[in-house]
Amino acid sequence: MNENEEIPKALVVGGSIAGISCAHTLIKAGWNVQILEKSTTPPTGSSTGAGLGLDPLSQSLIQSWLSDPHRLLQSTLSLTVDQNHATTDGETKGRRILTRDENFNFRAALWADLHGLLYNELPSEIFLWGHQFLSFSKSEDKASMKITARVLQTDEIIEIVADLLVGADGCLSSVLQTFLPNFKLRYSGYCAWRGVLDFSENENSDTIVGIRKAYPELGKCLYFDLGSATHIVLYELPKKKLNWIWYINQPEPQLKGNSVTMRVQDEMVRKMHKQAEKVWVPEFTRVLKETKEPFINVIYDRNPLEQLVWDNVVLVGDAAHPTTPHGLRSTNMSILDAAVLGKCLEKWGPDNLQSALAEYQSVRLPVSSKQVLHSRYMGRLKQGLALPDREPFNPRVATPDNCLELQQKNIPFFNDVPQLIDATRKSI
Missing domain, CATH: 3.30.9.60 (D-Amino Acid Oxidase; Chain A, domain 2)
Structure with a gap:
């Protein structure tokens, strides 16, 4: 980027693992980042909450974002x-x-531990805690947008101007609802x-x-x-x-x-x-x-979307592809979304934002769609629910071949490493 060029700005809606992963990768790509999060304070570690499993690619990516990978x-x-x-x-x-x-x-x-690990590596000033996303409007040339948010503590309405809006606000995404208000879980x-x-x-x-x-x-x-x-x-x-x-x-x-x-x-x-x-x-x-x-x-x-990008708006994580948990995909997909988005923005530069977002969509949409549908199938399999063209799975009488369907490694793209980030992974 030329020294006289203004650094592009991204506003990320959602401060969960998807959102803070995007902050890591977009900052590395040379962007200014601000995170809008309706929770009033960062989550703290506790004995309650949820566990999760990180696949080898996610492990490598997270380590590349940490000052101490160990x-x-x-x-x-x-x-x-x-x-x-x-x-x-x-x-x-x-x-x-x-x-x-x-x-x-x-x-x-533990979810809270992983979130804390990633959160503590980011500048605290990029977070706007206790801010609820309301809406956005595009500039006439569609080159930037104005986002409105409510400060929950005071009810004040603020406006933020950004070049890119990242919807990382979970399976009930308000950003997605802007485009597809009737597309339900x-x-x-x-x-x-x-x-x-x-x-x-x-x-x-x-x-x-x-x-x-x-x-x-x-x-x-x-x-x-x-x-x-x-x-x-x-x-x-x-x-x-x-x-x-x-x-x-x-x-x-x-x-x-x-x-x-x-x-x-x-x-x-x-x-x-x-x-x-x-x-x-x-x-x-x-x-x-x-x-x-x-x-x-x-x-x-949710049934897979047909697109993840609308002009200068992009979806990541559960906002893009909420999935049942049986393939251990939700967090891993979020981390990989963030990595691919960051690499696309770095590759194309701020002057070619639409090309960067188009490549992100072309890389992530086919993978996440198939993983959502396979996770759905695995859930129905393990719960003994109706399956297409076959009897429900019964663990007591299942054949060895039927049982092999239960393994996590059968999920599509299980060991896939997008070419965009392969060099990053090998350098860890």
């Missing part, structure tokens, strides 16, 4: 095995291995009870000794137990925590507010515990009972 390894645990079991109901709850992949090479992280047919058990102060308790005996490779294995029209996920997180998810088929619940999670009453939790006793091994049920503040996540995705 901090990612210090704040995550290795997941080298992807294993699926069949579980039987009744008095004797037996488990048998359906499929096992020992070359998984993911890492487990699609309910999957099931919800998930979720929780994180912090056992840092009682790691020798009967519950922890028992769960380690029942699941002896905790600390390196991503476990799936499949029952009758239900399944659970279990894996260990850093700092002596266990992440668990229990998927249950049910009609779509009525949500309150702008969220896909539900707070639960004590009576709902007690009923969940009783149901778990009927379905799962007692060691897992005890983990559920000792978890503080479990919550319900209503599982949605």
